[in-house]
Amino acid sequence: MSNKGLLALILLGVVVLVGANTFYIVNEYERAVVLRFGALVNPDVEPGVHIKIPFADKVRVFDGRILTSDASPESYYTVENKRLIVDSYAKWRIKDVEMYYKATGGQEVVADNRLASRIADGLRNEVGRRTLHEVVSGERDKLMEDLTRDMTKTAMEVLGVEVIDIRVKRIDLPEDVSESVFDRMAADREKEAREYRATGREQAEVIRADADRQRTVLLANAYRDAELLRGDGDARAAAIFADAFNQNPEFFAFVRSLEAYKKSFNSGSDLMVVDPSSDFFEYLKNAEGQK
Known part of the structure; x- marks a missing residue:
């Protein structure tokens, strides 16, 4: 390669290097x-393409999206002096770039640790003003809202970041407390179960009594209707019987006598002591069947 070609190649490399250190x-x-010889000259660069002084200016870029600070579980005491183990996390993002850089040196881990420490202090204060029930369920949402509001103001003034939300992932009791709490919860559930069973038995008795009453009423009505039908049937049968008797009384008397004979002499070993002149043998004495 000639000297001119080598010189051109070197100049091209210098131009590329200068261009790479000029545009960002x-x-x-x-x-x-943007830092110039370590001094802050542009505290908040807008998105887009920019020019800087090569080798003199240095650009520090940070993540402007919502970040998560996942704190380690900490122990806190309620107003009743009961210990809780709380696991929480926070959502935050950079709001004041200059303040953020001066407070943390642009290191996300530093901002995360400082924010987690302040959130832990805030949680300690909020939990310390409430009872166990309020922390666990009663005022849990209000606790988070109050803490988020206070931390947003403090974090903005100290770190230049905005705390968007703080949430509790989990609240545990120490092992020495958990057993007694679970026993009390089991006793409460057993009490509720007994109350439900008693209420169920009471309702069952009411339903059973009502069913028995309805059964009695239905049977009485059915018996009444049956007696009415039976009486009506007997009356009709008597009317038909009387009408038939009036049409031929002699034949009716003869048939009745035959039925009486059949019932009286149903068995060959039957013995009957009757006066031969009795009306019972009236049709037997007359071969023509006349009285």
Whole structure:
């Protein structure tokens, strides 16, 4: 390669190096500051393509999206002096880039640790003003709202970040307390179960009594209707019988006598002592069947 070609190659490399150190890009989801020989000259660079002085300016880029600070579980005491183990997390993002850089040196881990420490102090104060029931269920949402509001103001003034939300992932009791709490909960559930059973038995007795009453009423009505039908049937049968008797009284008397004979002499060993002149043998004495 000739000297001119080598010189051209060197100049091209210098131009590329200078260009690479002159232009820089800040994305929409990023925040950035510009340092000139270590001094802050642009505390909040807008997204887009920008120019800086090569080798003199240095660009520090930070994540401008919502970040998560996942704190380690901590022990807190309620107003009743009962210990709780609370596991929480926070959502935050950079709001004041200059303040954030000065407070943390642009290191996310530093901001995360400082924010977690302040949230732990805030949780300790909020839990210390409430009872166990209020922390666990009664005022849990209000506790988080109050803590988020206070932490947003403090974090903005100290770290330049905005706390968007703080949430509790889990609340546990120490092992020495859990057993007694679970026993009390089991006793409460057993009490409720007994009350439900007693209420069920009471309702069952009411239903059973009502069913028995309805059964008695139905049977009485059915018996009444049956007696009415039976009486009506007997009356009709008597009327038909009387009408038939009036049509031929002699034949009716003869048939009745035959039925009486059949019932009286049903068995060959039957013995009857009757006066031969009795009306019972009237049709037997007359071969023509006349009285």
